[in-house]
Amino acid sequence: AQKITQTQPGMFVQEKEAVTLDCTYDTSDPSYGLFWYKQPSSGEMIFLIYQGSYDQQNATEGRYSLNFQKARKSANLVISASQLGDSAMYFCAIGYGGGGADGLTFGKGTHLIIQP
Amino acid sequence: DAGVIQSPRHEVTEMGQEVTLRCKPISGHNSLFWYRQTMMRGLELLIYFNNNVPIDDSGMPEDRFSAKMPNASFSTLKIQPSEPRDSAVYFCASSLRGQSQNIQYFGAGTRLSVL
Numbered sequence A: 001a002q003k004i005t006q007t008q009p010g011m012f013v014q015e016k017e018a019v020t021l022d023c024t025y026d027t028s029d030p031s032y033g034l035f036w037y038k039q040p041s042s043g044e045m046i047f048l049i050y051q052g053s054y055d056q057q058n059a060t061e062g063r064y065s066l067n068f069q070k071a072r073k074s075a076n077l078v079i080s081a082s083q084l085g086d087s088a089m090y091f092c093a094i095g096y097g098g099g100g101a102d103g104l105t106f107g108k109g110t111h112l113i114i115q116p
Numbered sequence B: 001d002a003g004v005i006q007s008p009r010h011e012v013t014e015m016g017q018e019v020t021l022r023c024k025p026i027s028g029h030n031s032l033f034w035y036r037q038t039m040m041r042g043l044e045l046l047i048y049f050n051n052n053v054p055i056d057d058s059g060m061p062e063d064r065f066s067a068k069m070p071n072a073s074f075s076t077l078k079i080q081p082s083e084p085r086d087s088a089v090y091f092c093a094s095s096l097r098g099q100s101q102n103i104q105y106f107g108a109g110t111r112l113s114v115l
Helices: none
Strands: A003-005 A010-014 A019-021 A024-026 A033-039 A046-052 A064-069 A074-079 A088-095 A104-106 A110-115 B005-007 B010-013 B019-024 B031-038 B042-050 B053-056 B065-071 B074-079 B088-095 B110-114
Touching: A003 A088, A003 A104, A010 A019, A019 A110, A024 A074, A033 A064, A033 A074, A046 A064, A046 A074, A074 A088, A104 B042, B005 B088, B010 B019, B019 B088, B019 B110, B031 B074, B042 B065, B042 B074, B053 B065, B074 B088
Parallel strands: A010 A110, B010 B110
Antiparallel strands: A003 A024, A019 A074, A033 A046, A033 A088, A064 A074, A088 A104, A088 A110, B005 B019, B019 B074, B031 B042, B031 B088, B042 B053, B065 B074, B088 B110
16 A cells, blocks of 8 residues: 655745655555645646656756655655745645556645745 | 546535536546545545546445546546535546656546535
């Protein structure tokens, strides 16, 4: 079975500061994918970034980067230069079957609030 | 390009009634997933399809829940009879299986309230 743990239920951050959202995972599969999604107050789930278990380099997408430490089984999301629009729930997820081919297991999420 | 389209966005019904949720995946995607989100249990995978065939329905909570995918562009999730504990947000997601990442793109969700 796969498991995702997000230990920060909520975070307050000043605008323009960098943010690190924690995510640890547990899996017995040698091949897996790690995903981050954003859920604003409007409710939709927005894909942010993906990291494959065999990827040598940390993934980056614009202001988002994933700090992947395989030995520690952690996949933290880093948001640089935070903006008011970054305020949302953030979910870490692990996929099985090759990336997310066979479904995703989600963590409980972190509620991020960016303060002006 | 149109994303995953779900309907209705909101559904309010009374206990015992049949509820049907609908999903149109992204054109060209060959995998479709149904998730449920509640405060207590978070986001849970209910069932998924590959090429219109149900692959894993182990997440479907009870026999009251059923899902179909009659063609590549349409899927339904039905609850009959509905109960108050079914109140949740139901998401549909689709992906293109075969790529290494298999990224799932979600619809806007259907917020179901069973009174």
